Amino acid sequence: DVVMTQTPVSLSVSLGGQVSISCRSSQSLVHNNGNTYLSWYLQKPGQSPQLLIYKVSNRFSGISDRFSGSGSGTDFTLKISRVEPDDLGVYYCGQGTQYPLTFGSGTKLEIK
Amino acid sequence: EVKLLESGGGLVQPGGSLRLSCAASGFTFADFYMSWIRQSPGKAPEWLSFIRNKANSYTTEYNPSVKGRFTISRDDTQNVLYLQMNTLRAEDTAIYYCAKHQGNWFAYWGQGTLVTVSS
Numbered sequence: 001d002v003v004m005t006q007t008p009v010s011l012s013v014s015l016g017g018q019v020s021i022s023c024r025s026s027q028s029l030v031h032n033n034g035n036t037y038l039s040w041y042l043q044k045p046g047q048s049p050q051l052l053i054y055k056v057s058n059r060f061s062g063i064s065d066r067f068s069g070s071g072s073g074t075d076f077t078l079k080i081s082r083v084e085p086d087d088l089g090v091y092y093c094g095q096g097t098q099y100p101l102t103f104g105s106g107t108k109l110e111i112k
Numbered sequence: 113e114v115k116l117l118e119s120g121g122g123l124v125q126p127g128g129s130l131r132l133s134c135a136a137s138g139f140t141f142a143d144f145y146m147s148w149i150r151q152s153p154g155k156a157p158e159w160l161s162f163i164r165n166k167a168n169s170y171t172t173e174y175n176p177s178v179k180g181r182f183t184i185s186r187d188d189t190q191n192v193l194y195l196q197m198n199t200l201r202a203e204d205t206a207i208y209y210c211a212k213h214q215g216n217w218f219a220y221w222g223q224g225t226l227v228t229v230s231s
Contacts, residue, residue, distance in 0.1 A: 031216075039217040041157075048209055048221040049157060060219065092156055096216025100175040101147075101159040 002027050002095050006104035013083050014112045021107045023076045023093035030073065030097070037096035040069055040078045041103075044089040052091075053078065085111055114138040114220045116210050121225030128200050128229070134193040134210030134222055142166060142188035145213035148195045149221070150206040157209070160184075161195065200229045 003026040013019045029036045040053040051060045053069035056076060066081045080087055088111050093104040120132040132148070145168075148160045161184040162173040172184055183196040193210050205228050211218035 035216075037216040041218070048224055049218075050221065051217060051219050054215065054217040054219075094157075094217065099162075099173050100177075101162070101216075103156045103158070105156050 001100055002029070002098050002102050004093055004095060004102055004104035006091075006093055006107050008107060009105075010108040010110065012110045012112050015083055015085065017083050018079065018081045019083065019109065021078045021080075021091055021093075021109075023071075023078070023104050025074045025076075025095055027098070028073050029076075029095050036072065038069075038071065038076050039094045039096065040067075041092045041094060042087075042089050043092065043106075044086075047089075049092060080109075083109075083111065087111075114212060116212065116220060116222030118208060118210055118222045118225035121208060121227045123228045123230065124200055125231050126201060126229055129196070129198045130200065130227060132195040132197065132208055132210075132225060132227070134195075136191045136193065136210075136212070139212065141186075141191040146184075146186060146193045147211045147213060147218060148182075148184060148193075149209045149211055149218065150204075150227075151209065151224075152203075152206040158206075160208075162213075163193070197227070200227075202229050205229050 005024045007022045038056045041049040043049040057069045068079045090106045115137045117135045147162045149157050151157045163184045164171045185194045207224040209224045210222045212220040
């Protein structure tokens with residue numbers, strides 16, 4: 001299985017600040033078709049996860065441009081700028097390149 | 113608006129069975145791949161199973177952790193996704209979500225249904 005390792009486990013940020021979350025995969029996420037299936041999800045308290053970013057850097061419909069994804073191969077980053085109160089929750093990266101599909105263990109974002 | 117509504121969860125004894133349903137609306141269900149994902153309290157989501165559409169022969173994929181015990185299926189005439197779960201264990205206790213694919217990622221998730229396996 002592809003193991004997804006997220007760091008940090010948690011972080012605290014002031015409103016208006018910027019944070020980065022790292023996600024590293026145990027194998028390259030480049031699919032045979034040339035696409036890299038790395039996605040990011042946010043699970044707000046008491047809610048189901050919601051898609052933020054797909055294929056490394058593509059924002060899903062309705063997602064603010066304050067969220068940006070980057071990376072390649074095995075190393076990926078989610079950046080959140082101008083942090084707002086509604087951004088708090090747990091962020092997960094996920095890979096869709098190889099079965100079984102797997103998720104990182106999550107990064108909890110708290111607002112100072 | 114895409115809506116996914118899971119049902120069928122509840123309390124079941126170890127070794128028992130349960131069938132979950134996911135009623136879909138707001139999109140052409142028959143055209144899309146669908147998955148089941150679960151999440152134990154305080155843990156990351158765990159993908160369980162995936163079913164392709166009719167154009168791709170309804171083929172399926174399973175996580176080895178549930179292969180042989182869980183079966184995914186769909187009824188495109190009723191816009192419903194199913195998960196048949198057999199030989200349930202305490203470690204199967206979790207919230208179970210259905211999710212709509214958009215490529216190899218989960219574009220929309222339902223609100224989940226809680227399954228508790230306990231005697």
